[in-house]
Amino acid sequence: MILSIIMSLLWWAVIIFIIVKLFSGGRKRHYSWLLRELPLWEEKNIINKEQGEAVLGLYKLKRVALKKKMDMVKILTLIGVIFVGLGVIFFVGSNWQRIPAHARTIMLLAVTIVTLYAGYVFSYEKEGFANLGKSLLLLAALLWGGSIALIGQIYNIPTSDNWYIMLLWAFPIVPIAILFKNDYVHILASILLIIWNFLYSSSNDIANYYYPIFIFILMLPTAKNLISGRRINIMGLVLASFYCCFNKYEWLALLISVGLLVCYLIQKEERGYLYAAVFSFIFWNITYFTVRQLSCNLYFLLPFGFMFYLTYKDNIEKNLIFCLVGLMIGINLAIFSVYQLFNYPFNESQFTIFQLLSGLVIYSVGIVSRNRGYLFPIIFKIFGYLVTFICVYLLAFKAILDVWTGGANNVYLFGSLILVGLITLFLADERRSDNFKHKSRRIELAALVAALLGGVILLVSPHTIFLNIIVMNSVLVIFALSSIFLGVELKRPPIFTLGILTFVLFIITRYIDVTWALKEKSLFFIVGGLVILFLGTFLEKQRRKIIERMKPE
Amino acid sequence: MSKKFIFIMVSFLWIAVAVGLITSKQQIMRLGKTVLLETVPVDPRDFLRGDYVVLSYKISTIDLTQIQSEESYFRRGRRVYVKLQPRGQFWNVVAIKTKMPASDKGIYLKGKVEFCYDKKLGLNYGIESYFVPEGEGKVMEKVMQGDKSQVKVEVLVDTAGNAMIKKVIVQ
Numbered sequence: 001m002i003l004s005i006i007m008s009l010l011w012w013a014v015i016i017f018i019i020v021k022l023f024s025g026g027r028k029r030h031y032s033w034l035l036r037e038l039p040l041w042e043e044k045n046i047i048n049k050e051q052g053e054a055v056l057g058l059y060k061l062k063r064v065a066l067k068k069k070m071d072m073v074k075i076l077t078l079i080g081v082i083f084v085g086l087g088v089i090f091f092v093g094s095n096w097q098r099i100p101a102h103a104r105t106i107m108l109l110a111v112t113i114v115t116l117y118a119g120y121v122f123s124y125e126k127e128g129f130a131n132l133g134k135s136l137l138l139l140a141a142l143l144w145g146g147s148i149a150l151i152g153q154i155y156n157i158p159t160s161d162n163w164y165i166m167l168l169w170a171f172p173i174v175p176i177a178i179l180f181k182n183d184y185v186h187i188l189a190s191i192l193l194i195i196w197n198f199l200y201s202s203s204n205d206i207a208n209y210y211y212p213i214f215i216f217i218l219m220l221p222t223a224k225n226l227i228s229g230r231r232i233n234i235m236g237l238v239l240a241s242f243y244c245c246f247n248k249y250e251w252l253a254l255l256i257s258v259g260l261l262v263c264y265l266i267q268k269e270e271r272g273y274l275y276a277a278v279f280s281f282i283f284w285n286i287t288y289f290t291v292r293q294l295s296c297n298l299y300f301l302l303p304f305g306f307m308f309y310l311t312y313k314d315n316i317e318k319n320l321i322f323c324l325v326g327l328m329i330g331i332n333l334a335i336f337s338v339y340q341l342f343n344y345p346f347n348e349s350q351f352t353i354f355q356l357l358s359g360l361v362i363y364s365v366g367i368v369s370r371n372r373g374y375l376f377p378i379i380f381k382i383f384g385y386l387v388t389f390i391c392v393y394l395l396a397f398k399a400i401l402d403v404w405t406g407g408a409n410n411v412y413l414f415g416s417l418i419l420v421g422l423i424t425l426f427l428a429d430e431r432r433s434d435n436f437k438h439k440s441r442r443i444e445l446a447a448l449v450a451a452l453l454g455g456v457i458l459l460v461s462p463h464t465i466f467l468n469i470i471v472m473n474s475v476l477v478i479f480a481l482s483s484i485f486l487g488v489e490l491k492r493p494p495i496f497t498l499g500i501l502t503f504v505l506f507i508i509t510r511y512i513d514v515t516w517a518l519k520e521k522s523l524f525f526i527v528g529g530l531v532i533l534f535l536g537t538f539l540e541k542q543r544r545k546i547i548e549r550m551k552p553e
Numbered sequence: 554m555s556k557k558f559i560f561i562m563v564s565f566l567w568i569a570v571a572v573g574l575i576t577s578k579q580q581i582m583r584l585g586k587t588v589l590l591e592t593v594p595v596d597p598r599d600f601l602r603g604d605y606v607v608l609s610y611k612i613s614t615i616d617l618t619q620i621q622s623e624e625s626y627f628r629r630g631r632r633v634y635v636k637l638q639p640r641g642q643f644w645n646v647v648a649i650k651t652k653m654p655a656s657d658k659g660i661y662l663k664g665k666v667e668f669c670y671d672k673k674l675g676l677n678y679g680i681e682s683y684f685v686p687e688g689e690g691k692v693m694e695k696v697m698q699g700d701k702s703q704v705k706v707e708v709l710v711d712t713a714g715n716a717m718i719k720k721v722i723v724q
Binding site: 112113123147148157172176179205 | 557559562568570578630682684
């Protein structure tokens, strides 16, 4: 039950991340376009170098070297090598019975070593064949896998589910990856090591500490300049950490998390380390919870506090989203642990109200950040709005409120009251600072207060379902209207469009909600279709008109 | 370190690993004692190799109420040693140990716990797949679908409990 809720929270997180990216990623897209176009303008003498530098300086951008397009020869040799490698493995796989087993092994081993030699010669002895040499080294690594498979076949050692056969393939090719600095082989070895890790853990039913240690000590430091190799290993570590959630390997998850964080501190230009560390700490927290459900994990605050600090210090807005997701999951797991101590039942309604209020707190942090000039106000506001909106939307369904009637859970109640207190303090501070004076801020705060009051009403009166549905639907309408007014006031089309979308979603949902129970489904679709057609056309026309008016003359 | 030296080192490493793997298996072939086991086969395919049959032995599932065991529960993945003794033409499990007894001269087979519930212990001995020439796996499967008791496997077991299939006998 609890794990399924955590998983659904993770899904929410993914959805929220995508939406946040959609709304906040526009500027980055423009920047990358500018970085691409600027050299072209300079080349055609539309602007000179100094002007180009001035434009870049305005947006605090640095020139980047244009990525070299992948060489066609490189691609062809690579595809060729993979085909030959796979062909040999399948040739070994199919029967080659007429030749004695040992002769087959010696032949394949000889072909493998000759290929390795050819790879070495073309890479380092002959000039102008570096790509071919690199591909041949990959072929040698693939053939080595074929040799191991063949020996396995002769002695009836199963390969596809055998961790040590995978290890015998992966480890001996690591020197090629590292000492010949071959990124293809590095990627192959990294993938094989990921497979080995899972096979080892599942077949022995124990945590595989060797995997992260090997990756941290050898694979990652040697992949400092191999971006793909490094990222595959980072992904492997996150997957290993995720696997811990289902197998109660809390120390392994912690080791991976701390390791990733240390890697980030050593090599800050690879932000993937920090993202992976956040996810890994989330998985560690979940694992801690599954291992000892009655014990509240307050230790998670320490790494998360530090990662929040790094997010601000290094100005990484994407990481703030991950940190917020992690923080919400952490707080919820802590609440689960506490209420289990008191034997309170799980109450879905109170759980959702708690998330709603958390969303409002996050939104309030966004407003405070904006007022005081701190970083990331937009991220806080979008994240907080989405969390609140999803909760309000769910709580506006009669069918959901009818079912969510679990026994009272005082821990959620107490937690929610603390959040209400925090939001009230924030509102008081806003009033003290005279922030209500601006019309746009009044609109924003009206929606916030409406959601707060809605949450409080549901919290104190959970059994008046009819009243609660009206309250939550009113909050949804207020959200829609406030976004529309705010969009017009600030002349920001995305906010205005968001309001229209919220309104349309509200109408459609309520229409389905009310009329789905009707026996005549054809009428439901015909009327519904007509309503959507007319309402859609009308709203879209109005929306375009208003957005047109917003444009500066 | 010169690149040539790296090439030579890697070549030697590969040869050493291959020879080591072959030698360890040859050792079992040379020193192992032969036991005859009763089987129940099935036939999936392995993409890395040609046809092969998956063998399940009578000794793969042990009734803990019938067999003398040091412990009553074993976690998945744990290593155990089963003592084998001949009963009729086939060899059967007579005891389960968690460590290889140094003084006992009997035949012990090393196994890994697959499952343990309802006093039933499922073990994997690493001799569960047997390769057959391309296309013959299906033929063998058909033969096996009749009287399963007619499929016997000769297994070599060394002093450390490692096992290797010597021959599959289909009558």
